[in-house]
Amino acid sequence: MASIPPVSGSFNVKATFQGRSEIIPDVNDATTASELRDRIASALGLTDASVKLLHKGKVLGKDGPDSPAFPGGFKGKSAKVLVMATDLATAEGLYAMKSDPLIRGFDDEDEKERRRRRTAELGAADGRRWWGPSHSSQHRHYRFVKIEPCDRHSFGHRAGSRTPHEFRARELLERLATDPGVVAVMTERELVVNALGEMDPIDDRLMQKKKTEEGMCLLGYNTNHGLRIDLKLRTDDLSG
Numbered sequence: 001m002a003s004i005p006p007v008s009g010s011f012n013v014k015a016t017f018q019g020r021s022e023i024i025p026d027v028n029d030a031t032t033a034s035e036l037r038d039r040i041a042s043a044l045g046l047t048d049a050s051v052k053l054l055h056k057g058k059v060l061g062k063d064g065p066d067s068p069a070f071p072g073g074f075k076g077k078s079a080k081v082l083v084m085a086t087d088l089a090t091a092e093g094l095y096a097m098k099s100d101p102l103i104r105g106f107d108d109e110d111e112k113e114r115r116r117r118r119t120a121e122l123g124a125a126d127g128r129r130w131w132g133p134s135h136s137s138q139h140r141h142y143r144f145v146k147i148e149p150c151d152r153h154s155f156g157h158r159a160g161s162r163t164p165h166e167f168r169a170r171e172l173l174e175r176l177a178t179d180p181g182v183v184a185v186m187t188e189r190e191l192v193v194n195a196l197g198e199m200d201p202i203d204d205r206l207m208q209k210k211k212t213e214e215g216m217c218l219l220g221y222n223t224n225h226g227l228r229i230d231l232k233l234r235t236d237d238l239s240g
Contacts, residue, residue, distance in 0.1 A: 011074055015040045015053075017083035029073045033061025036069040040083060049085040137178060142186045144177045148197035149233075163238040169198045172233055191226065199230040201238060 013024040022043040041051045053060040060069045149169035173196055199220055220231040
């Protein structure tokens with residue numbers, strides 16, 4: 001549409017919607033957002049739609065429909081306005097639609113995450129409630145930071161063929177870490193141990209000479225005065 005020269009004290013508004021443009025003449029600083037929206041909707045045939053106007057990235061009329069469309073005034077002959085519109089019937093249909101019960105919303109996801117964290121803090125996850133709900137977790141501060149069982153690479157063959165899986169070792173270590181007596185000692189003495197691990201069976205075999213020659217039986221290691229503790233969990237033949 002050809003540009004119309006504005007009269008004195010006013011300016012034109014070029015409204016663009018989906019590639020279509022219309023010139024709205026005789027707009028001035030006193031024109032309200034509601035008035036400008038109605039004129040643009042009429043010119044673009046959007047009388048049955050919800051219309052929003054944007055000028056330089058800002059929504060016109062955010063201070064109310066009766067506020068000036070351009071509160072700070074406009075200096076120039078033509079203001080470019082981007083028009084966003086949604087058909088009222090379409091909007092009402094969307095509002096009336098029910099959410100899919102098989103899809104969780106954001107609130108449901110937040111609640112699920114809160115439950116997960118609460119469960120983790122209470123130590124109530126499956127496989128960890130060895131001593132009941134009152135003794136199912138370590139102290140918040142005085143605890144074993146990491147649980148580290150030996151993996152199958154330490155044995156030279158796949159777990160399960162001759163020796164229990166590392167998951168079983170992890171379960172036993174977690175059971176020991178959450179034992180009420182262990183928790184009480186850790187708390188009373190304010191101990192923090194970086195890792196509670198399973199003693200490597202290869203290292204255990206290297207100590208068999210001491211067992212034979214000196215009558216010793218190695219059951220674990222205490223590294224760097226409690227920085228790491230490793231315990232012997234498996235039998236000598238690794239069958240249990």
